[in-house]
Amino acid sequence: MKLEKPNFAAPVDAEKRKAIPPVICYPPETLEQPDLAALVTLRAGANKTAEAIAAPRDAACIDVPAGAFVRVLSVDGPQVGDLNMWNKHDLTERFYSGKTRALHGTHLSTGGRMWSSFPNMRPMATIVDDTLDWYGFDAFGGSVHDVIGTRCDPYTGRLLSGDDYHYCCHSNLTRALAGHCDLPLREAEMLVHDVLNVFMCTGFTRDTGQYFMKASPVRPGDYLEFYAEIDLIVGLSACPGGDCSSEHSSDVAACYPLVMEVYDPGEAARAAHVQPERSAYDRTHGAG
């Protein structure tokens, strides 16, 4: 947020300085591109092998082996989901939404990759299908599947309203991961991280730069699908905000379940998958 009335007068060349065109921070041209055509072929021969349901105002976790696909599916009614990903064998390697945003922009779709936290920084998953890709950006600058929000949580709720609400995505994911990995709640909580907001329609207001949400265009049958680059645990919370047309962090909105489905192209195909290497940076950080 900026001051409505600035404290300092604009310099004489203010307009000239403001007119300088932007430069993309991280041009993606040097990134290795996924072979989407090969993944589509692989997907055509895959069979559904597992399913987990995130009940309304609750979350679920599911294992997805490297080389398999996972679909997040809308059922029953418009609903957004907060998605986390962990390396199944090292839960400290997790989805890094901020760096994914820096590399792929504010909202993801087919061909986008979900990058893992330092010091790993490798693609954990590749988005292979998105039935909402037609949405693009709307007149408000909004779009779906953002990596700009964090996750709804009881701490911000407490800060802004003074109330304790226990079914925010942060808490739902904490309970689900604790149950899935048999971890103490407090240990699981520290592993929950900022999310990919699946199906959520968000942006920044043009005049004040404030984070906004609006009713999601998702309808039952819509899905977002990923290819697992490494062995994953995927966590998904059916956000208490429902379709996020009004409010979250409460029991007010109509909420629906979300489904995760695993599609396996077979053991031989998975064995042929080459997992991305962790970053080759030597981690000496200039300390001699």
Ligand SMILES: [Zn+2]
């Ligand atoms: Zn949420």
